[in-house]
Amino acid sequence: MTSVERPQDPTAPLPFFVYGTLRPGEVNHGLFLRGRTASEEPATLPDAVLYDGPGYPYAVHRTGSAVVGELITAAPGAYGELLAALDVLEEYGGPDRPGNVYDRIARRALRPDGSPVRAWVYLAAPLLARDLRESGTEIPGGDWFRRRGASATETA
Secondary structure (H helix, E strand, C coil): CCCEECCCCCCCCCCEEECCCCCCCCHHHHHHHCCCEEEEEEEEEEEEEEEECCCCEEEEEEEEEEEEEEEEEECCCCHHHHHHHHHHHCCCCCCCCCCCCEEEEEEEEECCCCCEEEEEEEEECHHHHHHHHHHCCECHHHCHHHCCCCCHHHHC
């Protein structure tokens, strides 16, 4: 399996790999995920780098780097509602739409034991990704919780 792939069905019920404000303890986790998940487990996203944004991060494809986050599995019966809510939050209107801020892509994430799992991840849309590569502020280590300037309460 390659690290980037598009399933035939853009609504395929995959877990979500989250790396920023949707991680446990962050504001959007409480607003969008609380009560809608069956499981949440640590994971990494290979071949991606994290850039700082205006209060939230952007993940961009880059071979040889990794992003730290969690795999979120929707609770039974909550998948469709959760998928729709996250697409709105991430300003994703569908595959290859020019107004997308993020693109939702199926990628291989890794559990702590190294086992792979295919998951949805929101990556910066192509034009934004290009700008970030040229002049963005990279978050060292690919961990939103370890960014410069994060307060102790934000990283707890």
